[in-house]
Amino acid sequence: MVGQDLEVQLASGEARRYVNLDFAASTPAMQPVVDTVLSLLPWYASVHRGTGYASQVTTRAYEAARVAVAAFVGARSTDEVIFVRNTTEAINLLARCITLRPEQVVLSTGLEHHSNMLPWRRLAKVVYLDPPPDSDALLMAVKRALDDRSRPVGIVAVTGASNVTGEVLPISEIAWLAHEHGALVAVDAAQLAPHRPIDMVAMGIDCVAISGHKMYAPFGAGALIAPSAVLHDAEPMLAGGGAVTYVTLDDVQWAPAPDRLEAGSPNVIGAVALAAAATALQEIGFEHIAAHERRLLAYLDGRLDDLPHVTRLRLWNGAGVDRLGLSTFVLDGTHHALAAAVLSAEHAVGVRHGCFCAHPYITHLLGVSIADAHTIRERLRRGEHRDIPGAVRASFGIGTTVEHIDRLVDGLTALCEHGPRLQYVEDADTGDYRPVDDRRMLPRFALLPQLELAGISAGCGQF
Ligand SMILES: Cc1ncc(COP(=O)(O)O)c(C=O)c1O
Known part of the structure; x- marks a missing residue:
């Protein structure tokens, strides 16, 4: 996979091997x-x-x-x-x-x-x-x-x-x-x-x-x-x-x-x-692809279930349910946008958060009442993106390893046990969080203008 060995910076400026757990949004190139x-x-x-x-x-x-x-x-x-x-x-x-x-x-x-x-x-x-x-x-x-x-x-x-x-x-x-x-x-x-x-x-x-x-x-x-x-x-x-x-x-x-x-x-x-x-x-063969993903999914689900402050969102339970390699979850007391920002800034783990372009479904899974949904809609109409309900999604595919899952779970464990290590501010326009002291530099690409660090935030439209 192209980018498999990518090193990225943490907010502290230290380098870490990147863990991409956002395949359901876009996969790397093969x-x-x-x-x-x-x-x-x-x-x-x-x-x-x-x-x-x-x-x-x-x-x-x-x-x-x-x-x-x-x-x-x-x-x-x-x-x-x-x-x-x-x-x-x-x-x-x-x-x-x-x-x-x-x-x-x-x-x-x-x-x-x-x-x-x-x-x-x-x-x-x-x-x-x-x-x-x-x-x-x-x-x-x-x-x-x-x-x-x-x-x-x-x-x-x-x-x-x-x-x-x-x-x-x-x-x-x-x-x-x-x-x-x-x-x-x-x-x-x-x-x-x-x-x-x-x-x-x-x-x-x-x-x-x-x-x-x-x-x-x-x-x-x-x-x-x-x-x-x-x-x-x-x-x-x-x-x-x-x-x-x-x-x-x-x-x-x-x-x-x-x-x-x-x-x-x-x-x-x-x-x-x-x-x-x-x-x-x-x-490669879909039987191999599916077998690899099912093994990793069982491992990911098991590790997430062991975290006391994490709840997985599921539609169907039980044996015989076939699921792709992804788990979506919420954390007690930590907003999904903050959790995703911490995973990126402190652990170099890339996930997606928000509502995944499926508002009716996520509203159903989160049990958002009709009245609350109406309030959210009005707030979004006014351009207020703070505290919008949502979840964190970790998704994977070919090339993902147990070590990648462990890095995610270690990051979540640290977050649940001690809270964020850094101080974060919420961007009122996007609802995203970013570290107050962010030392990450973005790479320079020939013929492209220097990228702005602000571009690292998820931007509007997360909900
Ligand atoms: C189930 C599903 N359908 C449609 C889409 C839209 O795909 P695209 O953005 O490639 O048009 C997505 C993207 O996440 C998806 O997950």
Whole structure:
């Protein structure tokens, strides 16, 4: 993994080996991905339009990337791979391409990331299922909602795994129920794709969205994979060059998908990086990836449970629940933003804190009352980010070790037993904490202006 041996500074100025436990937000780059990108770069030239040798290489590499991504998700020959920036863009694009009948609704859950909530609201009324106590209850709720003829479901839009608590959802079973009722199934696989195999055919998934930066390929590309019948007649989200077959001064003939939905010069490097990551993950083997993560997760959960002031947030308990490599928790008496700041400034451990772009779900998990939620909303509207409820999330993947988990737990133990070693101030604009005496210097990158230390804070939007 690139950056595996990174040394960073503590607020005191001392150097420490960095522990990255924020994979669920963005993973580091995988070395084979970077090697593939570097090997392509000398050949990089215009894509699709050039007749030169290098243009031919670039075009072939871009199209080969589609084939690799299709294979990665087990797509049908009738599916299209559309390269986009990320899962958010993929879901927005899909929601725009789908046509529902006026009476049809979208069925979804209260667990979703905002990126799998908000785009669907633009398409139709969305019916959300409450976070269920177990996966059987989820399936029963899905069935009940599908059976309700007063609001026929056109599409079931569901995450493959929660980015807040890591539970893997029973996608195959949901898809089976949806298809029995004539509904399509769209899976937000931003979290699932780097950790578990996806097989659109075997699992009955119609449409799937993935992000390169969450699967060890942070080069700005993601993909939507969906039946060409769904995408075929859609009005393009972006209008422009490359998406057309013919243009007159008062008319346009759109090209078939995928070109129709990829106007403008595509991100060839990002697409190739995504494809390289997809291939590398398959070569490592998901059985190894999942086994490694399950071992570490059991260790992390056990160590967190031994800390008296730490409470893990869980949706489903019990044996047989498959969870990705992440644990989200709250600390008695310590605000999540302060805990994350202490882990970074005093222990060189990087985690995420806040609400993880899943306000309805985190509100449910934290038991925030409707009245409190209303107050929070009003405070955020006024730009007050202090003391907003939330949690800390530690997430990991390939390359994470027991030592990394120990460093996190040692940091939390010190914090719970003695409080922060340094003095911190809260930034009223962002709700983040920073040490009063912060000696950290940020690295200098050639051709970039010197980075400001203020940039190290998480910035607005944590909630
Ligand atoms: C479950 C889930 N869906 C969607 C997204 C959005 O992904 P992106 O930011 O790559 O568009 C995320 C990002 O955290 C996520 O965890």
